[in-house]
Amino acid sequence: MFKKILIANRGEIACRVIKTAERMGILTVAVFSDADKDALHVEMADEAVHIGPAPANQSYLVIEKIIAACKATGAEAVHPGYGFLSERAAFAEALKAEGIVFIGPNVHAIEAMGDKIESKKFANAAQVSTVPGYLGVIESPEHAVRISDDIGYPVMIKASAGGGGKGMRIAYSSDEVAEGFARAKSEAASSFGDDRVFVEKFIVNPRHIEIQVLGDKHGNVIYLGERECSIQRRNQKVIEEAPSPLLDEATRRKMGEQAVALAKAVHYDSAGTVEFVAGQDKSFFFLEMNTRLQVEHPVTELITGVDLVEEMIRSAYGEPLRLSQADITLKGWAVESRVYAEDPTRNFLPSTGRLSTYRPPAEGLEKGVTVRNDTGVYEGGEISIFYDPMIAKLVTHAPTRAEAIAAQAHALDAFAIDGIRHNIPFLSALMAHPRWQSGALSTGFIAEEFPEGFHLIEPEGETLEILAAIGADIDHRLNERKRSISGQLRAAQPVRFERHRVVALGDQRVRLVIEDQAHGLTLRFADSGKTVQVQSEWCPGQPVWHGSMDGKIVAAQVRPLLNGVRVSHGGTSTAIRVFTQREAELEALMPERVEADTGKSLICPMPGLVKVLSVTLGQEIKAGEILCVVEAMKMENVLRAERDGTISKINAKEGDSLAVDAVIMEFA
Amino acid sequence: MKDILEKLDDRRAQARLGGGQARIDAQHARGKLTARERIELLMDHGSFEEFDMFVQHRSTDFGMENTKIPGDGVVTGWGTVNGRTVFVFAKDFTVFGGSLSETHAQKINKIQDMALKMRAPIIGLFDAGGARIQEGVAALGGYGEVFRRNVIASGVIPQISVILGPCAGGDVYSPAMTDFIFMVRDRSYMFVTGPDVVKTVTNETVTAEELGGAKVHTSKSSVADGAWDNDVEALLQVRRLIDFLPANNTDGAPHWPSFDRPDRVDLSLDTLVPENPNKPYDMKELILKTVDEADFFEIQESFARNILTGFGRIEGRTVGVIANQPMVLAGVLDSDASRKAARFVRFCDAFEIPIVTFVDVPGFLPGTAQEYGGLIKHGAKLLFAYGEASVPLITVITRKAFGGAYDVMASKHLGGDLNYAWPTAQIAVMGAKGAVEIIFRADMGDADAIAAKAKDYEERFLSPFVAAERGYIDEVIMPHSTRRRIARGLAMLATKKAERPWKKHDNIPL
Numbered sequence A: 001m002f003k004k005i006l007i008a009n010r011g012e013i014a015c016r017v018i019k020t021a022e023r024m025g026i027l028t029v030a031v032f033s034d035a036d037k038d039a040l041h042v043e044m045a046d047e048a049v050h051i052g053p054a055p056a057n058q059s060y061l062v063i064e065k066i067i068a069a070c071k072a073t074g075a076e077a078v079h080p081g082y083g084f085l086s087e088r089a090a091f092a093e094a095l096k097a098e099g100i101v102f103i104g105p106n107v108h109a110i111e112a113m114g115d116k117i118e119s120k121k122f123a124n125a126a127q128v129s130t131v132p133g134y135l136g137v138i139e140s141p142e143h144a145v146r147i148s149d150d151i152g153y154p155v156m157i158k159a160s161a162g163g164g165g166k167g168m169r170i171a172y173s174s175d176e177v178a179e180g181f182a183r184a185k186s187e188a189a190s191s192f193g194d195d196r197v198f199v200e201k202f203i204v205n206p207r208h209i210e211i212q213v214l215g216d217k218h219g220n221v222i223y224l225g226e227r228e229c230s231i232q233r234r235n236q237k238v239i240e241e242a243p244s245p246l247l248d249e250a251t252r253r254k255m256g257e258q259a260v261a262l263a264k265a266v267h268y269d270s271a272g273t274v275e276f277v278a279g280q281d282k283s284f285f286f287l288e289m290n291t292r293l294q295v296e297h298p299v300t301e302l303i304t305g306v307d308l309v310e311e312m313i314r315s316a317y318g319e320p321l322r323l324s325q326a327d328i329t330l331k332g333w334a335v336e337s338r339v340y341a342e343d344p345t346r347n348f349l350p351s352t353g354r355l356s357t358y359r360p361p362a363e364g365l366e367k368g369v370t371v372r373n374d375t376g377v378y379e380g381g382e383i384s385i386f387y388d389p390m391i392a393k394l395v396t397h398a399p400t401r402a403e404a405i406a407a408q409a410h411a412l413d414a415f416a417i418d419g420i421r422h423n424i425p426f427l428s429a430l431m432a433h434p435r436w437q438s439g440a441l442s443t444g445f446i447a448e449e450f451p452e453g454f455h456l457i458e459p460e461g462e463t464l465e466i467l468a469a470i471g472a473d474i475d476h477r478l479n480e481r482k483r484s485i486s487g488q489l490r491a492a493q494p495v496r497f498e499r500h501r502v503v504a505l506g507d508q509r510v511r512l513v514i515e516d517q518a519h520g521l522t523l524r525f526a527d528s529g530k531t532v533q534v535q536s537e538w539c540p541g542q543p544v545w546h547g548s549m550d551g552k553i554v555a556a557q558v559r560p561l562l563n564g565v566r567v568s569h570g571g572t573s574t575a576i577r578v579f580t581q582r583e584a585e586l587e588a589l590m591p592e593r594v595e596a597d598t599g600k601s602l603i604c605p606m607p608g609l610v611k612v613l614s615v616t617l618g619q620e621i622k623a624g625e626i627l628c629v630v631e632a633m634k635m636e637n638v639l640r641a642e643r644d645g646t647i648s649k650i651n652a653k654e655g656d657s658l659a660v661d662a663v664i665m666e667f668a
Numbered sequence B: 001m002k003d004i005l006e007k008l009d010d011r012r013a014q015a016r017l018g019g020g021q022a023r024i025d026a027q028h029a030r031g032k033l034t035a036r037e038r039i040e041l042l043m044d045h046g047s048f049e050e051f052d053m054f055v056q057h058r059s060t061d062f063g064m065e066n067t068k069i070p071g072d073g074v075v076t077g078w079g080t081v082n083g084r085t086v087f088v089f090a091k092d093f094t095v096f097g098g099s100l101s102e103t104h105a106q107k108i109n110k111i112q113d114m115a116l117k118m119r120a121p122i123i124g125l126f127d128a129g130g131a132r133i134q135e136g137v138a139a140l141g142g143y144g145e146v147f148r149r150n151v152i153a154s155g156v157i158p159q160i161s162v163i164l165g166p167c168a169g170g171d172v173y174s175p176a177m178t179d180f181i182f183m184v185r186d187r188s189y190m191f192v193t194g195p196d197v198v199k200t201v202t203n204e205t206v207t208a209e210e211l212g213g214a215k216v217h218t219s220k221s222s223v224a225d226g227a228w229d230n231d232v233e234a235l236l237q238v239r240r241l242i243d244f245l246p247a248n249n250t251d252g253a254p255h256w257p258s259f260d261r262p263d264r265v266d267l268s269l270d271t272l273v274p275e276n277p278n279k280p281y282d283m284k285e286l287i288l289k290t291v292d293e294a295d296f297f298e299i300q301e302s303f304a305r306n307i308l309t310g311f312g313r314i315e316g317r318t319v320g321v322i323a324n325q326p327m328v329l330a331g332v333l334d335s336d337a338s339r340k341a342a343r344f345v346r347f348c349d350a351f352e353i354p355i356v357t358f359v360d361v362p363g364f365l366p367g368t369a370q371e372y373g374g375l376i377k378h379g380a381k382l383l384f385a386y387g388e389a390s391v392p393l394i395t396v397i398t399r400k401a402f403g404g405a406y407d408v409m410a411s412k413h414l415g416g417d418l419n420y421a422w423p424t425a426q427i428a429v430m431g432a433k434g435a436v437e438i439i440f441r442a443d444m445g446d447a448d449a450i451a452a453k454a455k456d457y458e459e460r461f462l463s464p465f466v467a468a469e470r471g472y473i474d475e476v477i478m479p480h481s482t483r484r485r486i487a488r489g490l491a492m493l494a495t496k497k498a499e500r501p502w503k504k505h506d507n508i509p510l
Helices: A011-023 A040-044 A063-073 A089-097 A107-114 A116-125 A141-151 A174-192 A249-265 A297-304 A308-317 A401-413 A424-431 A434-438 A445-449 A461-482 A581-587 B002-016 B021-029 B035-042 B061-066 B102-118 B137-153 B170-176 B195-202 B208-212 B214-220 B231-244 B267-271 B283-290 B335-350 B368-372 B375-388 B403-408 B432-439 B447-461 B465-469 B479-493
Strands: A004-007 A027-032 A047-050 A077-079 A155-159 A169-171 A197-201 A207-215 A221-233 A236-242 A271-278 A284-290 A333-340 A357-359 A364-366 A369-375 A390-398 A416-418 A500-505 A508-516 A521-525 A531-536 A544-549 A552-561 A564-569 A572-580 A601-603 A608-613 A626-632 A635-640 A645-650 A663-667 B049-051 B074-081 B084-091 B122-126 B159-163 B166-168 B180-184 B189-191 B226-228 B297-299 B307-314 B317-324 B355-361 B393-402 B418-421 B426-428
Touching: A004 A011, A004 A063, A011 A027, A011 A040, A011 A308, A011 A369, A011 A390, A027 A040, A027 A063, A047 A063, A063 A089, A077 A308, A089 A107, A107 A116, A107 A284, A116 A249, A116 A284, A141 A155, A141 A174, A141 A197, A155 A174, A169 A174, A174 A197, A207 A249, A207 A284, A207 A308, A221 A249, A221 A297, A221 A445, A236 A297, A236 A424, A249 A271, A249 A284, A271 A308, A297 A308, A297 A333, A297 A369, A297 A390, A333 A401, A333 A424, A369 A401, A390 A401, A401 A424, A401 A434, A401 A552, A424 A564, A434 A445, A461 A500, A461 A508, A461 A521, A461 A531, A461 A544, A461 A552, A461 A564, A461 A572, A500 A581, A552 A572, A572 A581, A581 B035, A581 B231, A626 A663, B035 B074, B035 B084, B035 B122, B035 B231, B049 B102, B074 B102, B074 B231, B084 B102, B102 B122, B102 B137, B122 B170, B122 B231, B137 B170, B159 B170, B159 B231, B166 B170, B170 B189, B180 B214, B180 B231, B189 B208, B195 B208, B208 B214, B214 B226, B226 B231, B231 B297, B231 B307, B267 B283, B267 B479, B283 B307, B283 B317, B283 B355, B283 B479, B307 B335, B307 B479, B317 B335, B335 B355, B335 B375, B355 B403, B368 B375, B375 B403, B393 B403, B393 B479, B418 B479, B426 B447, B426 B465, B432 B447
Parallel strands: A004 A027, A004 A077, A027 A047, B084 B122, B122 B159, B159 B180, B166 B189, B180 B226, B317 B355, B355 B393, B393 B418, B393 B426
Antiparallel strands: A155 A169, A155 A197, A207 A221, A207 A271, A221 A236, A236 A333, A271 A284, A333 A390, A357 A416, A364 A369, A369 A390, A500 A508, A500 A572, A508 A521, A521 A531, A531 A544, A544 A552, A552 A564, A564 A572, A601 A663, A608 A626, A626 A635, A645 A663, B049 B074, B074 B084, B297 B307, B307 B317
């Protein structure tokens, strides 16, 4: 086996590869740019080599620098991770020329699958199912109808020269084809000056399902089941799972065998993924093959028990596969969420900065549930502007899909991140979504279910009671402590607190009574009459409330607020204040405060020099976007937009000295 | 007999109604609570004992003899906040607009005297229209009596003023002499003379909010120490503040069991100070990660934001925290920051609250605005305040400690008991570039030579070790161990006795 390998990547995937290498007794070399000097992968590796400035095209993407790092450290092989150089044939080739092993497929396979047309040809040759269509010139409407009848409805009529939605028509019957053909043709002519159109099967509510394959240098290829990645936002996968709730054993076998046939056709000799688009009727058609380890590979690892990185390393070393197809059985269900540094409530605007809190949920196997968190960051680390803003991949595995989803929802509730905005509320909302839970997926899921973007869920029903109970528990704990403050009037009779409480959750009020505190807290909801038994080890200062309600495990994020806490749970995030009845009565008399409108202009908060002006006149801006950088006392201060708007006036330019309270720009 | 007892009930009920239901409703319609409702919120349930409920004014002018209302516009008494005694007076806006008469003042005086005698905090809830004009000089005399007691009690018991309505004249000067003033946004004003008088005298048109609203006093004038959105929020926060404060200047700060381990290590602090010296970082993160349970009661949050002041706890005991804030003006010391911090240091010292100082200061702010504004004198206030403080002083330098500002920020030389520095600390007269340009003025034309010299200077002086070699720094500590170091330090310093020569009082540069 290799003595030492280099990982030509960063972040979570570099860390993930290092873990397996370490377990196999292989020494590891990390590479890092200026921005990653203190990164986790550098810390974890046995050695680390600096490869240049922060921008990837000057560091992680420079083949010569990676090769030089291999030579300097004596690394015998390179694992490319995903992204960066992982699918560059030139990289694999350059390594080969230097006698360094590429832990991935052979150059020929990368090249063959890297080209969309080429890969379709291979797929056709290997009798892999591809989207039915007619690529030749269509003469007449009648011709189009004949072709469509053959393909089966609905079909898509598309301009050959087209792009976007222009000149595209969907037809559900022969009549519609006849009519659509003429329209599409004329639209194509006017839009592209080329009236050629083609017809292809239109897949309604398509799903993204992919097959993991694994090959060696001895001609063996097996498949390790599928992953479904239909939950996507703008073609970016958000949630992945394995297996797919769509497939049955027969379809799975068909897809797997086709994927293996394609892999064999290109002498595939590593881990790879064959992507399919699938119809709700379980029809499936080849899309492309990714000749690398996929981001979402952990879900496959959890249901098969195979460490894909280890198998990649072994195959690259020349070992024959240790597993045959018969050894692969799928056990349980795995769900992965991609935790991103982005603000879901502000149109998923990326967020960068210091992770002042980063506490992932506990990993490991407990009561049949596995929690795995692949990450490349740590508390006190930085999410930089230079790379993909992924914070972590949170994966849960359980015997059934419902249990895996419940475990994922719970793990998300227990995931504490501060300092930057993150998408956990969105991921939690997805986990709670009935359509996701039912498995009725399609790649249009997010666009269809969140047409107006994401908004925090308003708590109601059981969630409202859970949140109220958490609020009451926290309040109770704080009150109990207040009873033991020193200097009380008569220490033998510490102050008492009332049992009747009104929990204010935003505008909602939940009245409850603390019935008993012998075993945790017994709460009775005044309106429903229901009681709940709350148990928790939570202590003030802890960011996560862990506990149980009537034996059911619950976690929630809690952050102090003026006179209360903000509790985030299951895609909700609510300001909670717990009042006595009298306090609540008086609080009800308080008027709603209208915040003065300060968002119309950007005021210079200190005397200073405009270092960078990041926006231009008339530009539309999103809340949180950087507007300018003002240097004061040699310190750079980043000024951001408080809300969405348009720049209507700019009163300063770069290099200007501004006084405090000077209006830098105005918004419309 | 029963009749007699019932009569008391009747009289009490009448007194509790203050100016009557119509006025109570009007008060509610303004988004404000009545004096008694406010006291209910402030005190532990059922703990309030009222005094002088039946006091009435003795004025006979302008027909006042015909309008007497029991209580005379102020509710006074005592009760507990989480079991600890506090005295309170609350202006009743429903009775003569809360205006101060001779007897009204006497009620307040009685409570002031009792609070001082009992060495317990006193809280004034203000919502008042100044002196009762019908009483003339008798009211002014009443104010004077209140003021004098404010002064005598200052530094002996905590005095807190909460401004919950429009206050002018005498009703702003008594608060001004107390330790803390808090306001309610949009509903409370403080000014010596109101907008009408301003218009008459200076022809300036200004609204009450612009002249003396919460925003003005918390961010511009620094008269107020904090502001909240409404009465309920404000009074619950005052309860929270009371939990931090000692009852008086000899009992020491209160304590309660902490859920936070004193030796908790926080590795994320090792990366708090950015590598680039020109990049700011949030000093509040260090404070929150150092004190118990991240619980920090900030004082003057909106004013001179380049310095942070407030109360936290270590091992359940109150500490005062002062810290330069690199996020604002690079944490520079200017007149406002110096005054803000100086007053806070003196409060802590007066009430035996240990002080923890986090330092990242590039110096004093240069410029005519500062010099004309008396930076020398204001800076000296902080210097003076630290220098005279005899409570335990622990100082941690995280990054810059440049020039005179190094001395000011609770340095060893001023009497710091434990002076720590992070390895990232730079204790020097100034930054490398500035220093080299002065020392090697002759080489100024040669950029390379200057750069090389600057590098030398950086290596030699921009570290904690030059100071540590001289013993100005007791120990260079790892950032992650800051809480543990401070906790142990405070435990050891608990028995500190610092004797000063007898004096009537010092002469701080006011």
